[in-house]
Amino acid sequence: MSPRSGPPLSFAEAFDLPLSVDLRTAARAFGVCPGTAYKLIRRGAFPCPVLRVGRRYRIPTAHLLRSLGIEERPVYAVDLEAGASYAASLDATDIRGTEDPS
Template sequence: MTSPPPRLGPLTFTEVFDLPVTVDLRTAARALGICTQTAYRLIHRGVFPCPVLRVGGLFRVPTTPLMRTLGIEERPVYAVDLDAGMGAGQDDGA
């Protein structure tokens, strides 16, 4: 059985909040609504809209600055979190 092909459009709001601490350049480009090739051009010109880390031959983009660039300052609180006792500003104990 094969998995479905990856979604190529921009990331949804929910997908953005499920990102790990850093993302690859393709994911960051999707979040920004630009193609990967444009993202590489912006990096090489030094004008990518948020910090980019070079790890070996790969580019990684920290998620928090990426979210700020998208105008997202805080993580939302989902109803599931409230049911579990985790509200805004509370630690989940992890």
């Protein structure tokens, strides 16, 4: 058995993935070594759709997360606070920008 390419992905890492990932990253998400992932692809048994791009494999992140049972991205308090701060800054800009000079 070949070694894993790193520890399994955490939830925070999974939610920060780009639109598609390489096979090593997908293997980490499933907790298997890359060699096992390649074998599963050859057998047509990889747990989510795999795209062949040239000589490389790419896995759409949406399918990867869905295969892991993650349907929705959670909302964290930090995200809400950042969004509220951003909205407040936009409101302040709108108020200054719409003042009637007359």
